[in-house]
Amino acid sequence: xxxxxxxxxxxxxxxxxxxxxxxxxxxxxxxxxxxxxxxxxxxxxxxxxxxxxxxxxxxxxxxxxxxxxxxxxxxxxxxxxxxxxxxxxxxxxxxxxxxxxxxxxxxxxxxxxxxxxxxxxxxxxxxxxxxxxxxxxxxxxxxxxxxxxxxxxxxxxxxxxxxxxxxxxxxxxxxxxxxxxxxxxxxxxxxxxxxxxxxxxxxxxxxxxxxxxxxxxxxxxxxxxxxxxxxxxxxxxxxxxxxxxxxxxxxxxxxxxxxxxxxxxxxxxxxxxxxxxxxxxxxxxxxxxxxxxxxxxxxxxxxxxxxxxxxxxxxxxxxxxxxxx
Numbered sequence: 403x404x405x406x407x408x409x410x411x412x413x414x415x416x417x418x419x420x421x422x423x424x425x426x427x428x429x430x431x432x433x434x435x436x437x438x439x440x441x442x443x444x445x446x447x448x449x450x451x452x453x454x455x456x457x458x459x460x461x462x463x464x465x466x467x468x469x470x471x472x473x474x475x476x477x478x479x480x481x482x483x484x485x486x487x488x489x490x491x492x493x494x495x496x497x498x499x500x501x502x503x504x505x506x507x508x509x510x511x512x513x514x515x516x517x518x519x520x521x522x523x524x525x526x527x528x529x530x531x532x533x534x535x536x537x538x539x540x541x542x543x544x545x546x547x548x549x550x551x552x553x554x555x556x557x558x559x560x561x562x563x564x565x566x567x568x569x570x571x572x573x574x575x576x577x578x579x580x581x582x583x584x585x586x587x588x589x590x591x592x593x594x595x596x597x598x599x600x601x602x603x604x605x606x607x608x609x610x611x612x613x614x615x616x617x618x619x620x621x622x623x624x625x626x627x628x629x630x631x632x633x634x635x636x637x638x639x640x641x642x643x644x645x646x647x648x649x650x651x652x653x654x655x656x657x658x659x660x661x662x663x664x665x666x667x668x669x670x671x672x673x674x675x676x677x678x679x680x681x682x683x684x685x686x687x688x689x690x691x692x693x694x695x696x697x698x699x700x701x702x703x704x705x706x707x708x709x710x711x712x713x714x715x716x717x718x719x720x721x722x723x724x725x726x727x
Contacts, residue, residue, distance in 0.1 A: 406515075407431045407474050408606075411462060411505070412481030414442040416563035417520065419449050420599040421479070426450035428603065433471060435460050462501055465508075472512040477606060479518045480505055485533070485565075486658075486666050494536035503543035510548045516611070517551040518602060519544055523591070523616055524677040525555070531671045545613055552605055554598075556617040557677050560697070561595035562704040570629065571636050571708040573664070581645035581653075586626025589676040591618035594695035597686075604691045614683045619693045622678055631698055635705040 408425055412418050413434035422432050432455045436442040439459035446457050460467045462482065472478070480502055487493050502519055509517040521537050528534035544551050560567045574580060601617055604610070623631070626642060633640055645653075650670050657663040679685055686692060706713050 406476045407433065408477045408479060409471055409475040410434050410479045410481065412483070412520075414446055415481060416561055416595050417481050417559060417598060419445065419563065420561070420595045421481070421602055422446070422449040422455065424599045424603050425606075426454040428607070430454075430606075432456070433458060433475070435462065435468065435471065437461060463496070463504075465504065469508060472508045472514065475512070475514055477516045477518070478505055478509050478514055479602070481520050483520065483522070483537075485669065486663055494532050495539075498533075498536035499539040499543060502540040503547060506544040506547035506551060509551070515550065516606060516609070517544070517548050518605060519551060519553050521553050521555045521614075523555045523557045523618065523679075524672070524675050526680055526682070527675045528672050532668050533672060541614070550611055552610065552612055553614045554601065554605075554617050555614060555683070556598050557591040557593050557619065559595050559598055560592050560701070564595070566592075567632065567701050569664075571632050571705060574629070574633055574638055574640055575636055575708045577640070579641040579643050580629060581650065582626055582629075582642050583645060583650055583670060583673045584625075584647075585644045586624055586629070586642065588625045588673050589622055589678050590625065590628065591622050591678050592628070592697050593617055593619040593693055594697075594700050597693040597695050601686045601691050605689070608690075610689055612684055612689065615686060615689060616679050616683050617686045617693075618679055619695070619697065621697055623697065625673070628697075632701070632705075635698070635701055636708040637710070 408430050410418060410421070410432055413422055414436055418434070422434065425432055426449070432450060434446050434455065434457050436446065436457060436459060439457055447455060449455065458471060462468065482497060482501065484492055484494065484497050506517060521541055525534035525537045541553050544553060558566055597619065598617055629642060651667050654665050654667040654670055658666050
């Protein structure tokens with residue numbers, strides 16, 4: 403079978419690395435676009451055997467350069483997204499709205515077989531969030547420009563390479579207390595990164611074309627429940643304090659001054675809305691590929707890095723009866 407060519411934007415992130423390994427193992431050739439080949443290529447090139455992966459350095463808004471990459475592509479996959487705005491053009495509108503629209507137009511012009519775009523779950527109700535509105539605008543631009551597109555809306559994606567569980571375990575490990583926004587009642591359906599990449603591969607290999615698919619894990623947790631599970635895994639006891647909204651926004655204003663803010667005012671707005679299936683669109687289970695990995699079991703595989711004793715720690719250390727044996 404002739405290898406199909408996949409053009410991936412955002413291949414150095416956690417989803418990208420998992421996806422490259424999945425695709426190349428199944429006889430897909432991958433071209434990964436990165437803005438800084440010197441910083442990113444050492445990660446990307448280790449994800450596949452030589453001959454199955456090419457790395458191209460390009461500014462994603464340099465249409466003349468990225469246009470050439472579409473000439474040999476069969477499938478385009480966009481994994482690029484940001485959680486907060488930076489300078490130098492990294493605005494929500496540029497990254498989430500304008501850039502996906504450009505890709506969709508090029509997919510149509512070069513008659514690609516598929517375009518898969520990663521959006522986010524829960525954005526439909528968050529009308530007061532700049533992030534959510536930029537994502538929704540990007541989705542509309544894609545659908546308007548390329549009918550053979552599939553938009554995936556995953557809930558929080560986690561793995562050993564994420565910025566979610568790892569950041570929270572770091573903070574919980576260091577601080578004696580942790581704030582609960584909206585009393586920690588916001589619901590999430592976290593999905594493991596490998597489950598999400600399995601969904602992407604399933605969509606490609608089975609030629610599934612459906613405008614929007616919501617991708618969720620097998621469990622629903624509140625924000626407070628997620629923190630409690632992480633605390634149990636790293637064997638820490640911390641005080642979880644409900645934080646009034648005005649204090650939350652004030653603290654977010656301070657965090658926004660940091661290069662990598664822990665939370666922003668826009669993210670606090672997003673936390674008002676549950677991150678679960680809406681019932682308006684198909685889910686990954688509906689198309690025949692339910693998620694298999696459970697949150698606690700998966701995080702348990704790498705949580706030891708935040709425990710006392712590291713890899714030599716054990717659950718039995720918190721059990722007095724077992725400690726005697």
